[in-house]
Amino acid sequence: MRFLISLAWKNLSRYRKRTIITASAIAVGIGIYIFFDAWLLGAELDSERNLIWYETSSIRIMDSQYWEEQERLPLDRVVENPEVVIKMVEEMNIPAVPRIRFGGEVIFYKDPYEQDGGVPVQFIAIDPERDDRVFPMKQTLESGKYLKSGKMEIMIGSWFAEDIGAEVGYPLTIVTRTRDGFFQTIDVEIAGIINCPNPMINNGTIFIPMDVANNYLQMEGGVTEMDMSLPLQADVEKTAQHIEERLEEKGINNLVAKTWKDLAQDYLAIAVQKRAGSNIMLLLVFIIAAVGVSNTMLMAIYERVRELGMMRALGMKDSQIRIAFILEAGGIGFIGSVAGTIFGSLIVYLFSTLGIDYSWIFKNMNVGYRLTGVMYTVWNPEVVITAFIVGIVISMLIAYIPTRRALKMQITDCLRNE
């Protein structure tokens, strides 16, 4: 065996050009694979974090009817006594805050705006004193100030502000319906502009103080949801189930606890599709690399058919010859895998610190990811190890086929081969 390894190694160093070209094809394939995976993983992790931190929270408690009709944001399906529930959840050491989510339109007029207009948006009423226990919105404030209870002020996303030409201090009129379905208008002033990393928030969500919304929407203390924050790695399903059990124990049967995965099914569906699409692309990259390697190995084996015939004539068994050629291909795979891993890891490292700025895409197009600007790659050791091993194994498998074909030739034909 040692002799076969030594022979394979000598062939690798002797046919240096071929080794380098083939190993480079493998290295590029593996490098792209590692980078692509790290890029996708980074996008997925950042998206999930931005989704949980700014959009859905980890777990949301709401009325079971509200959950079924949530598309139309019904204000008549509310939780009447949120503080009882919040207290119960906080006893479980889980921070929780109330929110009212409602739909409507913002109307703006020429001067100070450039032109008259109206845009349908989603409003979220928050308790400014405690909302940041769950949603770190305060940290995303770009200009102006954060909301204060009792003030007729709102906070809007920077992209939305840019779209309508709004600045801090500009007035806006909210047109919506009360809990009972009557039209209501609320005149407010823009207190702050946030630059939220979640495009759904940055593009069309307006925040308003809870007491103002409660008063104008005639909510009588009712809220549409209570949002909870858990560590990102927490088992949200188990906790949600536990919360529902506690609610039932307390005799509250009309509420449901939904995890961020339930709330963001649209995102998860898109993420799965993207992953599948990307995997197909990665498979294509691998196939291209494999075809390159296969072609080179094919040429390498066929140009050495006479040598192969001589080895067989001298008494080398077919299995030994097969091992020698497979080891040689494995050596190329190993060199390519090492280079590819280094190449891929370097790019991953580079973009994990520099990031890739995609704000120009996310701003104008909803691509599903909850990202607004810079995407960072995330190192995934499992994928690196897998790609490394796959690079070697595929090279060896590819060498097997032409070797097998060459070994099917008669020794005399091999020796005659030019």
Added chain:
Amino acid sequence: MITLREVKKNYQAGETIVKALRGVSLDVDQGEFLSIAGPSGSGKTTLLNLIGCIDKADSGVIKIDKEDVDKLDKNELALFRRRKLGFVFQTFNLIPVLTAKENVAFALHLLNLSKNEIEERTMSLLKEVGLEGMEDRLPSRLSGGQQQRVAIARALVKKPAIVLADEPTANLDSDTGRAILELMEEMNKKHTTTFIFSTHDQMVMEFAHRLVQLHDGQITKDERRN
């Protein structure tokens, strides 16, 4: 040592069947220095290939060292060739990535000998064929004659019963060819190894101690010389 009885071999060349050997019978004793001669297409390479167990006869019997080689399977034939037969090819067929020493040692590695024995036997053979000091050269840095010497050393190093050489001097100039034949003759005497070589060169035929003439796949002359 070698017994061939009514050996026949046909080849398919397109739609035509070429009768390469038409019932050849031959006996070769241990230590013979035999040349199979004949014009191109006479069947000498086919005969050599059959004795070398790298091709199979269509009919007839081939016995080498009392072993009916036609009854051996692929792996058994490989082991048989490994132990009993040495080959010298017209185009030398050295492994280009191995040095002269490594090419010679190649045959011994297949026999799983100890490192010391491989080293000792390899160096001794290289000295015998006159390549002392050139053992670390790659084939590309050796002349045709030197490469054929390496090939002879590779064939002999495992102490085979028979060395088969297909037109061993065809790619060499006449002086080098003569030197190679002298070397083969010397090795034949020294090691009592049977040498069978094919040729159509008159000079090579003159070296042979026994000359077997083939024509159209049949032995037309079998002449022993002193």
